[in-house]
Amino acid sequence: MKKSSLEAVSLASTLAQGGKVIAAVFTKSSFKNQLEKAGATIVAFQDISYSPTKHGEALAQLAKKYNSALILASATLHGKEVGALCSASLDCPFLADVVEIAGTQPLKVKHPVYAGKAIATFESKAAQNVLTLRPNVFTYADHPTTANESAEQTQIANVGEMLVDFVKSAKAKKELTESDIIVSGGRGLGGPEHFDIIEQLADALGAAVGASRAVVDAGWRPHSDQVGQTGKTVSPKLYIACAISGAVQHLAGMRSSKVIVAINKDKDAPIFKIADYGIIGDVFEVVPALTKEILKRKG
Amino acid sequence: MKIVVCVKRVPDTETKVKISADGKALDQSGVNYILNPYDEFAVEQALQLKESAGGEVIAISLGTAETEKILRTTLAMGADKAILLKADNYTGITETRTIAKLLATKIKEVGADIIFFGRQSIDNDAAALGPSIARELSLPFCGLITKFEKTNEGIKVGREADGGIETFTLSLPCVVSANKGLNTPRYASLKGVMAAKTKPLETIPVQLSDQLVSVVSLELPGARKEGKIVAEGSAAVEQLVKLLHEEAKVI
Numbered sequence: 001m002k003k004s005s006l007e008a009v010s011l012a013s014t015l016a017q018g019g020k021v022i023a024a025v026f027t028k029s030s031f032k033n034q035l036e037k038a039g040a041t042i043v044a045f046q047d048i049s050y051s052p053t054k055h056g057e058a059l060a061q062l063a064k065k066y067n068s069a070l071i072l073a074s075a076t077l078h079g080k081e082v083g084a085l086c087s088a089s090l091d092c093p094f095l096a097d098v099v100e101i102a103g104t105q106p107l108k109v110k111h112p113v114y115a116g117k118a119i120a121t122f123e124s125k126a127a128q129n130v131l132t133l134r135p136n137v138f139t140y141a142d143h144p145t146t147a148n149e150s151a152e153q154t155q156i157a158n159v160g161e162m163l164v165d166f167v168k169s170a171k172a173k174k175e176l177t178e179s180d181i182i183v184s185g186g187r188g189l190g191g192p193e194h195f196d197i198i199e200q201l202a203d204a205l206g207a208a209v210g211a212s213r214a215v216v217d218a219g220w221r222p223h224s225d226q227v228g229q230t231g232k233t234v235s236p237k238l239y240i241a242c243a244i245s246g247a248v249q250h251l252a253g254m255r256s257s258k259v260i261v262a263i264n265k266d267k268d269a270p271i272f273k274i275a276d277y278g279i280i281g282d283v284f285e286v287v288p289a290l291t292k293e294i295l296k297r298k299g
Numbered sequence: 300m301k302i303v304v305c306v307k308r309v310p311d312t313e314t315k316v317k318i319s320a321d322g323k324a325l326d327q328s329g330v331n332y333i334l335n336p337y338d339e340f341a342v343e344q345a346l347q348l349k350e351s352a353g354g355e356v357i358a359i360s361l362g363t364a365e366t367e368k369i370l371r372t373t374l375a376m377g378a379d380k381a382i383l384l385k386a387d388n389y390t391g392i393t394e395t396r397t398i399a400k401l402l403a404t405k406i407k408e409v410g411a412d413i414i415f416f417g418r419q420s421i422d423n424d425a426a427a428l429g430p431s432i433a434r435e436l437s438l439p440f441c442g443l444i445t446k447f448e449k450t451n452e453g454i455k456v457g458r459e460a461d462g463g464i465e466t467f468t469l470s471l472p473c474v475v476s477a478n479k480g481l482n483t484p485r486y487a488s489l490k491g492v493m494a495a496k497t498k499p500l501e502t503i504p505v506q507l508s509d510q511l512v513s514v515v516s517l518e519l520p521g522a523r524k525e526g527k528i529v530a531e532g533s534a535a536v537e538q539l540v541k542l543l544h545e546e547a548k549v550i
Binding site: 118248259294 | 337421455550
């Protein structure tokens, strides 16, 4: 089970206050053990191959069957589209990328807007709501309980949408939006070949590798690595920005990181204004030294 | 083919967000508005599809009167017609369902073979309008596409997900949302800008009826605690690691 899925179940358990928590799983196995540890009281499972509309529909049918007041999904790529499709099927409100539940009667949630430059608090008067939750924000806690398994047999009509292929990347990459630690590189690295120092530091920390827009636009790194307003929004425990100046669009994507470290040779780089810790220096000296120090302490 | 592209007027990425006096909205003074960056990829793909398969491109948007300028931009890029659902009190950060229904009704009337969206708007960031309208119209959907191909049976699209590439086939009519990397959006030529002035732009006033979801407040994110420069050069590394471990407790 994805960490972010378990975060959602854990939150559901807290909000349910003793009420039913239904974990919806669209695979052959029910993952009952992990889910009941997180707080699920019912695990409703059914093997449905992925297609956005099918999963959205199946989720909506479950919400109707169990008369759920709140439907939660993690704000991953799949979670966001399935959540939105589900809410449209139920004809109920959809609130995306929630970072805080501010109230339950009526439901009040907070989510970032303007790429995280502001936080909006929304209140819903609807009896049923679909929320997607930003990964890494709602800390997982065990809520051990005993879950009943329910093998569902929802009939979903074919809707002309079919997943025909999935090709995994040769290099298994950590997903940025779900990573606890991210090391990011910017244009100051000078070229794609210099990203090796970033990757080595990331390996030492068990971190994901991110990139600024400049680096992606220059073709050094793929768009899926981009952190920022037109890339990914991340909320890791630790974000290390290497040779990144700190343009407002980049900050929009990483400013909710718990701890920010900046390494840059320009003491006036805007990134230092938002960093918790900064090192003024040449990334080609500092980053390998940092990797060495981390490995030394690990060993 | 009737190719519809749904676009939005948003504050540009340079915007320094200030909160309005009532504490619920963006203070608009000094804000520069643009076509949502992700919508550019949608418009470009719509135009490329028209160029290869024939037909017309219809741009549609829900917004205040000022949204007309954004629709003229899409006409200047090459769209044939534009439709504005004019909602005077639209703020851009509303819950999606309300506007999805209004747009879906008009799009159904138009009779689209394919509807393009940008993956998300950079103000609301919900990525929900495309899926919502797809479901409203009972059409297949695929979001965040970075590959697009017209086939005999419909379309074939690809996107990055879960550390790999997913490929979907969709029958027509269908809905897709475009991600950065799908194509390189064209600039409007001067000829395009001139032609846009006389292309048809229909304005239909709509009402955002009493919504179930309302904005209670809009706030700036909490200021971060002031940081410190640990030291200069690689000599600072030992101290930094110590601080990250003992003080910040993140490693």
